[in-house]
Amino acid sequence: MLSFSFYNSTMTNNNLIQKAETVLNNNFKEDKGFTIPCEGLYPFQWNWDSGFIAIGFAHYDATKAKREIEALLSAQWENGFIPHIVFHNDSDTYFPGPDFHQSKLHPLASKTHRTTGMTQPPVLGFVLKELYDIIEDKVDILNFIKRNIDKVYNNHEHFYTYRDPNKEGLVYIYHNWESGTDNSPIWDDIWATMDPPKYKFERRDTTHVDAAQRPTNREYDYYLHLIEIAKEHNYDDAKIAELSPFLVQDPLFNAMLIKSNAALIELYGLIGNSDDKIKTLKQWQTKAIKRFNEKLFNEKLGAYVHYDLRNEKQIEYLSSSSFAPIFADIPNEERVETIVKTMMKKFGTEDRYLCASFDPESDRFNPKKYWRGPVWINLNWLLYRGLKAYGFYDLSNRVKKDSIELIEKYGFYEYFDSRKEVKENAGYGGNNFSWSAALLIDFLKS
Ligand code: GLC
Numbered sequence: 001m002l003s004f005s006f007y008n009s010t011m012t013n014n015n016l017i018q019k020a021e022t023v024l025n026n027n028f029k030e031d032k033g034f035t036i037p038c039e040g041l042y043p044f045q046w047n048w049d050s051g052f053i054a055i056g057f058a059h060y061d062a063t064k065a066k067r068e069i070e071a072l073l074s075a076q077w078e079n080g081f082i083p084h085i086v087f088h089n090d091s092d093t094y095f096p097g098p099d100f101h102q103s104k105l106h107p108l109a110s111k112t113h114r115t116t117g118m119t120q121p122p123v124l125g126f127v128l129k130e131l132y133d134i135i136e137d138k139v140d141i142l143n144f145i146k147r148n149i150d151k152v153y154n155n156h157e158h159f160y161t162y163r164d165p166n167k168e169g170l171v172y173i174y175h176n177w178e179s180g181t182d183n184s185p186i187w188d189d190i191w192a193t194m195d196p197p198k199y200k201f202e203r204r205d206t207t208h209v210d211a212a213q214r215p216t217n218r219e220y221d222y223y224l225h226l227i228e229i230a231k232e233h234n235y236d237d238a239k240i241a242e243l244s245p246f247l248v249q250d251p252l253f254n255a256m257l258i259k260s261n262a263a264l265i266e267l268y269g270l271i272g273n274s275d276d277k278i279k280t281l282k283q284w285q286t287k288a289i290k291r292f293n294e295k296l297f298n299e300k301l302g303a304y305v306h307y308d309l310r311n312e313k314q315i316e317y318l319s320s321s322s323f324a325p326i327f328a329d330i331p332n333e334e335r336v337e338t339i340v341k342t343m344m345k346k347f348g349t350e351d352r353y354l355c356a357s358f359d360p361e362s363d364r365f366n367p368k369k370y371w372r373g374p375v376w377i378n379l380n381w382l383l384y385r386g387l388k389a390y391g392f393y394d395l396s397n398r399v400k401k402d403s404i405e406l407i408e409k410y411g412f413y414e415y416f417d418s419r420k421e422v423k424e425n426a427g428y429g430g431n432n433f434s435w436s437a438a439l440l441i442d443f444l445k446s
Helices: 004-027 047-058 062-073 124-134 138-162 185-191 217-232 237-243 251-271 275-295 324-328 333-346 377-389 393-410 434-445
Strands: 085-087 306-308 313-315
Touching: 004 047, 004 393, 004 434, 047 062, 047 124, 047 377, 047 434, 062 124, 062 138, 124 138, 124 251, 138 251, 138 275, 185 217, 185 306, 217 237, 251 275, 251 324, 324 333, 324 377, 377 393, 377 434, 393 434
Parallel strands: none
Antiparallel strands: 306 313
């Protein structure tokens, strides 16, 4: 007979999974076949959100998982670029919308969809592999992958051709919104080098969420200014590399690309007849991992950091992105020990949930503000997978347990307070947030 506590926790888990499915189903837009991150605050399709969302759907609705990916890829540019937002629909609850971004200034922008002219962490490669692993009908999912994998390959080729001016295997981002960790204190050093005009605009995010959890107006000036520079040059990558004051090699972004390279190698292996592509992917991969370890590791801090390519220096701060390379098998065994020690000492004390998005010991840490401290479920999911793969079973289980507990206690929020002493209302940002729901399903089902 099952013991009561086991029965009880199974009940709770099933209940949570059901709630998560409801969040995802409510955020899915049936006509266009994509899922909004959450109502009001994020009313369009976001690139890396869709990847995580598809993983959640894969566990109970393979059709939706496939439609999600196809909806994103339908907006791919002719040069392989995949934009960060696809404006499938109109909405006046978000700024800046398609009229501000004007991505069609780029001659190879999507002719069929309105999009932004920037991208997000390239998760699609490894997401395809996740879908293959999760979805039971292997013939059907492999056919789906066959139809779409070259699009993801072309995207990687675009990165290595146009986003790697030194040809060193590391790609740059030119905007904080490309990083996925939009409001991280990492960018403060770059804002200090800029003096943009004060733009006139109407914020929409602060009508949905407490302003104390969101960026300031002055920070929005920096964000808009970077877009204006890119627009002035029709979103030309070479011009951006030459002129953008924000030019960063981000360890999270590059780790996602490397993990996706590895997944494409495996998937092309399954598909067969793809030797040339596998060979090129392996070349990119070897070069990327070597340079990543040489350039982005900081011995003093004991983890990876961002590299400011415009000002040719490391940005010496720890964030959850500092640990993300564990997910992509980038550090060797010795280095991973160092990284885990750093994580435990600074982020993993018993009074905290793992994993704060920014160094809790830094004076830039803010436990409530958007990427300046709170825990994010997608970063936790990456860390959980990485720690487990390196054999840190206790720690990976703690990350998983913390993630589930936060959602169970507070709901499907966008981000959470890492301090255990905060007992009420520790969920912040948008509620009914899609990737928190999707990855909760994966945590509980795999
Ligand atoms: C926020 C996050 C970004 C995410 C977007 C939509 O801007 O910083 O990573 O993609 O919301 O959820």
